[in-house]
Amino acid sequence: MSAEESVEIETGRDEPQGSVIWLHGLGADGHDFEPIVPELRLPEEFGVRFIFPHAPMRPVTINGGMKMRAWFDILSLDRDGLADEAGVRASTGILEDLIRREQDRGIDASKIVVAGFSQGGAIAIHAALRSKQKLAGLMALSTYLPLASELGDEVVKLPIFMAHGTFDPVLPMALGRESADLLLAKGLDVEWHDYPMAHAVCAEEIEDIRRWLLAVYTIE
Numbered sequence: 001m002s003a004e005e006s007v008e009i010e011t012g013r014d015e016p017q018g019s020v021i022w023l024h025g026l027g028a029d030g031h032d033f034e035p036i037v038p039e040l041r042l043p044e045e046f047g048v049r050f051i052f053p054h055a056p057m058r059p060v061t062i063n064g065g066m067k068m069r070a071w072f073d074i075l076s077l078d079r080d081g082l083a084d085e086a087g088v089r090a091s092t093g094i095l096e097d098l099i100r101r102e103q104d105r106g107i108d109a110s111k112i113v114v115a116g117f118s119q120g121g122a123i124a125i126h127a128a129l130r131s132k133q134k135l136a137g138l139m140a141l142s143t144y145l146p147l148a149s150e151l152g153d154e155v156v157k158l159p160i161f162m163a164h165g166t167f168d169p170v171l172p173m174a175l176g177r178e179s180a181d182l183l184l185a186k187g188l189d190v191e192w193h194d195y196p197m198a199h200a201v202c203a204e205e206i207e208d209i210r211r212w213l214l215a216v217y218t219i220e
Contacts, residue, residue, distance in 0.1 A: 005054050006030050006098075009037045012047025018111040018136065018217050019049045019102040021095065023120025025142075027068045030054045033117065036201070040210045046217060049107070053098060055091070055120070071123045072146075083146040088126055095127045099135070113216060115139035118171060118199065122146040125179070129155040129188075137161065137216040139209065142171060142199055145179035151186075160190045161212045163205050165197035 007030040010016055024032040030052035037050050055069040062074045072087025095114060102112055113136045116124035121143025128138040129151065137159040145151065160183065164176035173194060180192050191212060195202050 007034055007052040007054075009034065009050045009052075010047060011037065011040075011042045011044075011050070013044045014047050016047040016049035016107065018046065018113070019051060019107045020113045020115055020139075020213070021051045021053070021098050021102070022139075023053060023071065023095065023114075023116035023123055024055065024069070025118030025120055026060070026070050026074070029069050033201075036206060039203075039206050040213065042210070042213070048213075048217075049102070049105075051098060051102070053094065056094075058087070071119050074119075082144070083122060085147060088123065088146050091123045092127045092130075095123055096131075099127075099131070109133040109135055111136050111217070113137045113139060113213070115141070116143060117141045117201070118143050128158065128160075129183075131156050134158055137212075139212070140176075140179075141201060141205075142168060142176065143179075144171060144175045145182060148179070148182060151182075155186055155188065157188055159212075159216055160188055161193075161209065162190055163193040163195065163208070165199060165202075166194050167197060168199045170199040 022033055055071045057067050058070050059065045059067050060070050071091040073084040114124045114128050121140040125140050125145050134156055135158055139161045141163050162180045164173040166173050180190050183190050193208055195205055
């Protein structure tokens with residue numbers, strides 16, 4: 001994926017010392033979470049490069065085959081139809097390429113956070129837990145673990161922030177909570193939050209994300 005296929009925002013006074021690669025949800029694009037960056041109020045002394053990639057255009061079965069930005073096809077809203085395996089693996093490859101690109105730009109893997117909302121969060125989880133190198137952290141918002149039956153015991157252990165709306169009509173919170181419990185059972189460090197909201201992000205959540213990012217990057 002080229003730089004033209006993503007939105008980039010850099011914080012701080014100097015060259016970025018960390019990167020956050022943040023994947024949007026179904027039908028959105030890389031501009032969707034762009035406004036959140038200033039709301040995080042990250043300190044000037046630690047620069048972070050935010051990368052918001054645009055998902056490929058593809059037909060989505062549950063939307064009548066209409067083409068839209070999607071990280072994978074959704075065959076049905078039943079659990080087994082939420083994610084097509086080929087699409088998940090292809091988009092995981094896109095995210096892995098973006099991680100390598102940040103490393104080529106001088107950011108160590110230990111300073112790269114992968115993040116995603118909804119469908120983008122599913123890709124972030126899938127990629128981070130199978131990464132060949134330990135990343136700084138995983139941020140999974142209003143999402144779930146795809147292809148859960150294929151997740152073995154040998155997973156990468158890293159800090160994980162998971163959040164969900166208690167009134168989410170798109171992906172019920174129970175789906176996210178079940179995924180979090182599965183990861184906890186594998187000994188992973190999962191910080192869980194839920195908020196009285198629908199399929200969205202709220203101000204309290206942004207504040208919790210800010211605190212978590214500061215801890216991940218060990219910024220006082």
